[in-house]
Amino acid sequence: MEDKLEAFQDFYPDDYSHCYGCGRLNEHGMQIKSYWDGEESVCRIHPRDYYTGGMKHIVYGGLIASLIDCHAAGTAAAAKIKELGQEMTRETMPRFVTANLNVNFKAPTPIGAEIELRGKVLEIKGRKVTIGVDLIAEGVVCAEGQALMIQVKETL
Ligand SMILES: CCCCCCCCCCCCCCCC(=O)SCCNC(=O)CCNC(=O)[C@H](O)C(C)(C)COP(=O)(O)OP(=O)(O)OC[C@H]1O[C@@H](n2cnc3c(N)ncnc32)[C@H](O)[C@@H]1OP(=O)(O)O
Numbered sequence: 001m002e003d004k005l006e007a008f009q010d011f012y013p014d015d016y017s018h019c020y021g022c023g024r025l026n027e028h029g030m031q032i033k034s035y036w037d038g039e040e041s042v043c044r045i046h047p048r049d050y051y052t053g054g055m056k057h058i059v060y061g062g063l064i065a066s067l068i069d070c071h072a073a074g075t076a077a078a079a080k081i082k083e084l085g086q087e088m089t090r091e092t093m094p095r096f097v098t099a100n101l102n103v104n105f106k107a108p109t110p111i112g113a114e115i116e117l118r119g120k121v122l123e124i125k126g127r128k129v130t131i132g133v134d135l136i137a138e139g140v141v142c143a144e145g146q147a148l149m150i151q152v153k154e155t156l
Pocket residue numbers: 012016017019021022069070073095096097098099100127128148150151152153
C-alpha cells in the first residue's frame with residue numbers, strides 16, 4: 001500500500017529529503033512533521049533526552065534553532081504553494097532554503113516535554129518568504145524565531 005502523504009515534508013522529493021532536521025530519508029535525523037492548523041503551521045516533537053544544553057534538564061539551543069529552521073522551511077514551501085493555488089505533491093512542492101535565521105531564547109526548554117512549534121507566514125514576496133515561529137513547551141514560549149526562506153531557483 002502507498003504511504004499516506006500529509007505532512008509538508010512528505011511532499012519533498014527524495015533528492016531533497018536528506019536534511020538532518022526534516023528529511024524523511026535521513027535515518028539519523030529528527031524527521032520533523034509539519035501541518036497546517038488553520039492559518040498557522042504546527043509541529044510537535046519529543047526531542048531525545050541526550051539533546052542536553054549544559055544542564056541535564058535543558059534542551060540544547062542549537063537543536064531549538066534547528067527545529068525552528070526546519071519548521072519554517074516547510075511552512076514557507078506550504079505557504080508558497082497555497083499562494084499559487086496549487087496542491088502539495090512531490091512534483092509541485094517548491095524547495096526553500098534558509099537565508100537568514102534569528103532566534104530569541106526566552107526561557108529554558110525542559111527536556112522530556114513535548115515541544116510545539118507554531119509557525120506564522122509573515123510575508124511572501126516572490127521567492128522570499130518570511131516565517132515567524134514560536135517554540136512552546138509546557139505552555140511557555142521558550143523561543144521565538146524568524147526565518148527568511150528563499151525558493152531555490154532551479155525549482156521555479
Ligand atoms: C542551494 C541548493 C540546496 C537545495 C536544497 C533544497 C532543500 C529543500 C528541502 C528542504 C530542506 C530544508 C532545510 C532546512 C533549512 C536549511 O537548513 S537550508 C541550509 C542552510 N541554508 C543554506 O545553505 C543556504 C545557502 N545560501 C544560498 O544557497 C543562497 O545564498 C540563497 C539563500 C539560495 C540565495 O541565493 P540566490 O537564490 O542566488 O538569491 P539572490 O537571487 O541573490 O537573492 C534573492 C533575494 O533574496 C535576498 N537575500 C538573499 N540572501 C539573503 C540573506 N542572507 N539575507 C537577506 N536577504 C537575502 C536578496 O537580497 C534578494 O532579494 P530581492 O532583491 O529579490 O528583494
